[in-house]
Amino acid sequence: MTRRGRAEREREAGVATMRDVAERANVSIATVSFVVNQTKRVSPETRARILVAMEELGFQRNAMARALASRKSRILALLFPALEHRLGSFVTSAAKAAEERGYKLVLWPVRNDGADEVTELISGGLADGVLLMEVQLDDPRVDRLVDAGAPFALIGRNRDPSKLSYVDMDFEKTVELGIDYLFDLGHRNIALVLEEFEGTPLAGYAPPVRTEERYREHMAELGLETVVLTCAQNPVAGRQLAADLLVAAPDTTAIIIMNAEASFGLVNGLAHAGLKIPADISVLAMATTSDVSAFSDPMLTTMDAPSAEMGRRAIDALLAQIEGGSAELQQELLVCELHIADSTGPVSERQRTVRS
Amino acid sequence: MTRRGRAEREREAGVATMRDVAERANVSIATVSFVVNQTKRVSPETRARILVAMEELGFQRNAMARALASRKSRILALLFPALEHRLGSFVTSAAKAAEERGYKLVLWPVRNDGADEVTELISGGLADGVLLMEVQLDDPRVDRLVDAGAPFALIGRNRDPSKLSYVDMDFEKTVELGIDYLFDLGHRNIALVLEEFEGTPLAGYAPPVRTEERYREHMAELGLETVVLTCAQNPVAGRQLAADLLVAAPDTTAIIIMNAEASFGLVNGLAHAGLKIPADISVLAMATTSDVSAFSDPMLTTMDAPSAEMGRRAIDALLAQIEGGSAELQQELLVCELHIADSTGPVSERQRTVRS
DNA sequence: CTGAAAGCGCTTACAG
DNA sequence: CTGAAAGCGCTTACAG
Numbered sequence: 038m039t040r041r042g043r044a045e046r047e048r049e050a051g052v053a054t055m056r057d058v059a060e061r062a063n064v065s066i067a068t069v070s071f072v073v074n075q076t077k078r079v080s081p082e083t084r085a086r087i088l089v090a091m092e093e094l095g096f097q098r099n100a101m102a103r104a105l106a107s108r109k110s111r112i113l114a115l116l117f118p119a120l121e122h123r124l125g126s127f128v129t130s131a132a133k134a135a136e137e138r139g140y141k142l143v144l145w146p147v148r149n150d151g152a153d154e155v156t157e158l159i160s161g162g163l164a165d166g167v168l169l170m171e172v173q174l175d176d177p178r179v180d181r182l183v184d185a186g187a188p189f190a191l192i193g194r195n196r197d198p199s200k201l202s203y204v205d206m207d208f209e210k211t212v213e214l215g216i217d218y219l220f221d222l223g224h225r226n227i228a229l230v231l232e233e234f235e236g237t238p239l240a241g242y243a244p245p246v247r248t249e250e251r252y253r254e255h256m257a258e259l260g261l262e263t264v265v266l267t268c269a270q271n272p273v274a275g276r277q278l279a280a281d282l283l284v285a286a287p288d289t290t291a292i293i294i295m296n297a298e299a300s301f302g303l304v305n306g307l308a309h310a311g312l313k314i315p316a317d318i319s320v321l322a323m324a325t326t327s328d329v330s331a332f333s334d335p336m337l338t339t340m341d342a343p344s345a346e347m348g349r350r351a352i353d354a355l356l357a358q359i360e361g362g363s364a365e366l367q368q369e370l371l372v373c374e375l376h377i378a379d380s381t382g383p384v385s386e387r388q389r390t391v392r393s
Numbered sequence: 394m395t396r397r398g399r400a401e402r403e404r405e406a407g408v409a410t411m412r413d414v415a416e417r418a419n420v421s422i423a424t425v426s427f428v429v430n431q432t433k434r435v436s437p438e439t440r441a442r443i444l445v446a447m448e449e450l451g452f453q454r455n456a457m458a459r460a461l462a463s464r465k466s467r468i469l470a471l472l473f474p475a476l477e478h479r480l481g482s483f484v485t486s487a488a489k490a491a492e493e494r495g496y497k498l499v500l501w502p503v504r505n506d507g508a509d510e511v512t513e514l515i516s517g518g519l520a521d522g523v524l525l526m527e528v529q530l531d532d533p534r535v536d537r538l539v540d541a542g543a544p545f546a547l548i549g550r551n552r553d554p555s556k557l558s559y560v561d562m563d564f565e566k567t568v569e570l571g572i573d574y575l576f577d578l579g580h581r582n583i584a585l586v587l588e589e590f591e592g593t594p595l596a597g598y599a600p601p602v603r604t605e606e607r608y609r610e611h612m613a614e615l616g617l618e619t620v621v622l623t624c625a626q627n628p629v630a631g632r633q634l635a636a637d638l639l640v641a642a643p644d645t646t647a648i649i650i651m652n653a654e655a656s657f658g659l660v661n662g663l664a665h666a667g668l669k670i671p672a673d674i675s676v677l678a679m680a681t682t683s684d685v686s687a688f689s690d691p692m693l694t695t696m697d698a699p700s701a702e703m704g705r706r707a708i709d710a711l712l713a714q715i716e717g718g719s720a721e722l723q724q725e726l727l728v729c730e731l732h733i734a735d736s737t738g739p740v741s742e743r744q745r746t747v748r749s
Numbered sequence: 750c751t752g753a754a755a756g757c758g759c760t761t762a763c764a765g
Numbered sequence: 766c767t768g769a770a771a772g773c774g775c776t777t778a779c780a781g
Contacts, residue, residue, distance in 0.1 A: 070776060112498075147472050147473065170473065457759085460773090
């Protein structure tokens with residue numbers, strides 16, 4: 038019998054079992070089970086010894102084994118059909134890619150600060166790997182995943198993703214593309230509008246940071262002045278923003294906005310202020326989807342997030358790690374595609390004379 | 394030892410295991426495993442016998458046991474933070490309610506016609522219970538869940554849900570509420586706009602059916618003419634609809650629309666046709682959320698779906714079954730709440746005279 | 750209060 | 766090509 042022993046495996050994987058805890062605390066695994074699940078009285082001393090052992094070993098009970106033995110998974114499934122029209126093509130295409138390769142992709146709700154849940158999920162054996170969304174520049178969940186030795190890929194990037202697998206939008210190239218498009222239309226006063234995250238759990242969310250940086254750089258390269266505003270992710274805020282912008286930077290002839298919800302309000306707000314779009318001012322919505330461009334009137338010119346492609350590649354990146362080992366890094370940046378509609382146009386002669 | 398034997402349990406739960414298949418096919422469970430997973434060559438005769446046995450017993454391999462033994466769950470988790478701003482409060486509140494009661498709610502993507510997946514999910518032991526969304530009037534998934542003996546609750550209702558647990562919007566009372574509100578404002582020509590589902594996988598989706606029925610009844614009670622139109626779930630279709638409506642029913646002074654995406658287009662389309670909202674025509678968006686009412690200009694008066702409440706109650710209904718047994722039926726209908734904004738107003742003297 | 754042991758339903762080296 | 770058996774990591778009646 039050359040089958041590897043438990044201890045050997047433990048050393049490799051670093052997963053402590055109830056048996057390990059039991060040995061260390063000098064009790065039976067039954068007793069450990071009782072304290073873990075609080076399912077029977079255990080004397081305070083024994084209990085304390087067990088808790089210490091659990092702590093020292095970083096014990097996490099295996100959810101699969103528990104489910105098998107108890108015939109209860111404690112998982113409720115919300116059957117989620119027709120994902121497309123709710124979550125966009127990212128999830129749909131990722132789910133499809135996973136299925137094609139023999140895996141099931143499941144959406145796992147976690148709080149934004151829920152680092153513990155991450156550990157639990159992996160150490161508990163419930164998932165073979167993890168896709169992480171809405172990555173912040175300094176994201177504690179990433180550290181947890183690294184510590185847990187979990188296979189994972191980011192949708193987005195943290196501050197230094199050089200050793201990690203990720204798929205992200207190329208915000209830098211995208212904003213550059215947007216600026217160049219507007220520049221070629223004759224615009225010289227191009228403002229940038231971002232989502233406001235200060236004071237929310239998403240403070241330090243990377244996309245606006247990267248976008249703003251590159252915007253400032255590229256505008257400088259073109260010898261242009263910069264105007265950056267932020268606003269909350271809702272149309273009311275967008276409407277207010279229109280007023281603010283016209284006070285702060287009345288010369289503006291074009292706006293790049295990366296804030297889908299606010300963009301609809303922005304368009305309405307500009308109209309209320311008496312501006313015609315695009316005759317008086319152009320609006321370009323970045324990193325959104327042209328599906329919603331008709332929410333506003335005129336229809337928004339957009340730079341569409343490559344969602345479906347990102348979904349597919351994210352699964353690829355994750356499975357490369359799971360099946361190929363942790364050395365298999367995959368790092369991809371995808372540029373948004375420009376979809377010209379009715380909210381952008383050449384700068385008019387009137388704007389040129391009146392405003393400059 | 395009075396522990397119940399395997400056979401006894403099997404009779405109760407009706408779940409066939411590999412061992413059952415092996416016995417029936419006169420082979421070892423190892424061999425069954427090989428054919429189930431196609432992991433080793435098995436002679437055609439043996440293989441055929443096993444396949445027959447599997448079929449006869451309705452064998453589904455237990456996903457938990459497989460995961461435990463193979464140390465692979467074949468599940469990938471998409472960590473999903475901040476659900477609120479994507480899926481609405483329904484999922485958030487359901488997830489929270491589940492957590493409070495010691496369960497984890499997971500979003501399980503299935504195709505709309507994916508009845509097999511449903512069986513797999515339950516028989517495979519992966520979930521203790523199921524919440525079913527987007528229920529159709531005749532929904533094969535419901536039959537599957539009944540057959541599988543799975544604890545489940547519907548978000549919505551099928552044609553005859555009298556023996557099932559469900560939580561649904563009370564479309565009947567809601568549309569009545571909307572009609573009465575507009576009637577009291579003096580409107581007599583109230584059109585109804587629904588989502589178009591013919592030819593889509595959601596054909597036979599119950600909400601528009603129920604809404605239309607009660608609309609016709611209640612309008613008749615008030616002695617009013619009815620106008621019902623449908624359109625696809627996107628703003629472009631909504632814009633087109635405005636034109637169609639003004640041709641089909643030029644007398645219309647108020648519209649109740651249950652089609653959130655199209656409602657934004659409808660408002661824009663009416664404006665393009667030269668109508669002022671609400672001076673010339675009122676628009677009431679039903680079964681949506683006031684969070685998006687500012688997407689349009691003027692802000693939409695809405696009847697808000699009680700999403701958070703539904704999420705909570707759906708979990709209650711499901712857990713009542715899981716923990717209390719299948720006799721525990723829970724059936725709840727919740728009315729949408731009216732949020733008056735700027736898109737509805739009294740019928741004007743001009744409308745009254747010009748139009749009637 | 751605690752433990753020995755059977756069992757959950759599979760997978761998988763090993764032996765034949 | 767097939768099987769006996771150990772093992773995955775837990776839970777849980779039963780006995781003491």
